[in-house]
Amino acid sequence: SSELTQPPSVSVSPGQTARITCSGDTLPKQYAHWYQQKAGQAPLLVIFKDTERPSGIPERFSGSTSGTTVTLTITRVQAEDEADYYCQSAGSGGTSPWIFGGGTRLTVL
Amino acid sequence: QVQLVESGGGLVKPGGALRLSCETSGFYFNDYYITWVRQAPGKGLEWVSYISSSSFAKYYADSVKGRFTISRDNAKSSVDLHMNDLRVDDTAVYYCARGREGNNWIESWGRGTLVTVSS
Numbered sequence: 001s002s003e004l005t006q007p008p009s010v011s012v013s014p015g016q017t018a019r020i021t022c023s024g025d026t027l028p029k030q031y032a033h034w035y036q037q038k039a040g041q042a043p044l045l046v047i048f049k050d051t052e053r054p055s056g057i058p059e060r061f062s063g064s065t066s067g068t069t070v071t072l073t074i075t076r077v078q079a080e081d082e083a084d085y086y087c088q089s090a091g092s093g094g095t096s097p098w099i100f101g102g103g104t105r106l107t108v109l
Numbered sequence: 110q111v112q113l114v115e116s117g118g119g120l121v122k123p124g125g126a127l128r129l130s131c132e133t134s135g136f137y138f139n140d141y142y143i144t145w146v147r148q149a150p151g152k153g154l155e156w157v158s159y160i161s162s163s164s165f166a167k168y169y170a171d172s173v174k175g176r177f178t179i180s181r182d183n184a185k186s187s188v189d190l191h192m193n194d195l196r197v198d199d200t201a202v203y204y205c206a207r208g209r210e211g212n213n214w215i216e217s218w219g220r221g222t223l224v225t226v227s228s
Contacts, residue, residue, distance in 0.1 A: 033214035035154075042204055042218040043146075043154065049214070086154050090213050097168055097213055098144065098156035 004032075004087050004101035011107040018074040020104045022087030025068055030090045032070040034063060037103075038083045046085075047072060074106070082108045111135040111217045113205045118222030121195055129190040129222060131205030138186035139163075142208055144215065145179070145190050147201035147224075157203070158190060162210045173199075195226045 004024040012018040022032060031050050035043035045054050047063035050070055060075045074081055087101040117129040131143060145157040158179045159168040167179055178191040188205065202221040208214060 031213070035215070037154075042220050043215075044218070045214060045216060048212075054216075084153075088154075088214065097159050098146075098215075100146075100154040100156065103153040 004089060004099055006085075006087060006101040006104045008102070009105045009107065011109055012077050013109045014077060014079060016077055018077050018081070018106055020072045020074075020085050020106065021069055022071070022101045023069045024089060024099075024101075026089060026092050027065065027068050027070055032063075032065070032087050032089045034072045035086045035088065036081075036083045037086065043086065077106075077108055079108050082106055111207075113207060113217060113219035115203060115205045115219045115222035118203065118224045120225045120227065122228055123195060123197055123226055125195050125226070126191070126193045127195065127224060129192065129203055129205075129224070131188040131190075131219060133186045133188075133205075133207070136207070139183050140210060141216075142210055143179075143181060143188040144206050144208065146204045146206055146215075146218075147199075148204070148221075149198070149201040152201075155201070160188060192224070195224075197226050200224060200226045 006022050034047040036046045037043040046057050046061050050065045051063045062073045064071045084103045086103045091099045112134045114132045142161050144159045147155050147157050160179045176194045181188040202223050204221045205219040206215040207217050
């Protein structure tokens with residue numbers, strides 16, 4: 001089955017830029033989406049279809065793609081951005097619509 | 110506003126059964142698929158099950174196939190997840206979530222309900 005690989009943790013100082021990667025063999029053929037999950041809360045969609053931003057999500061959040069890797073970039077990081085971030089895409093099998101990456105804990109120093 | 114509210118979680122012994130429900134409001138239910146995603150304590154997200162807007166398509170993760178059954182009632186804007194033969198590693202917060210038919214990203218999530226499987 002297909003997998004999505006994320007770094008377990010990323011740390012940045014306030015005002016800096018955070019980049020969180022997600023790698024998988026199916027990503028050149030399938031869109032990736034990103035969710036933010038703050039402690040004790042449900043996930044929140046922050047990027048869909050690799051680069052699209054839902055309404056209400058700050059412009060500081062952006063997505064990009066290159067080959068088998070997609071990247072979530074957060075510019076001018078704020079303390080409120082501290083959370084776990086998960087990428088998600090389609091599974092390679094016909095009956096596995098969703099796979100999630102293992103998640104990346106973003107720490108704002 | 111869009112709401113998805115899960116219920117039915119609790120403590121159950123291994124081998125036991127539970128029925129989770131997802132009550133929705135604030136959107137036209139018939140246009141959306143519903144999916145369940147779980148999160149074990151301190152772990153990441155794991156997709157569990159999916160049901161299409163018409164109930165025509167139903168999918169399950171390999172880890173729950175044959176034990177969990179998903180169904181929906183479009184007249185009541187609700188979805189059930191019947192869980193049988195529960196195992197200790199089914200312990201998790203179970204989230205109900207929606208997406209527009211044809212899209213594979215999740216637009217909205219409920220707050221989750223905790224299922225604990227323990228003797």
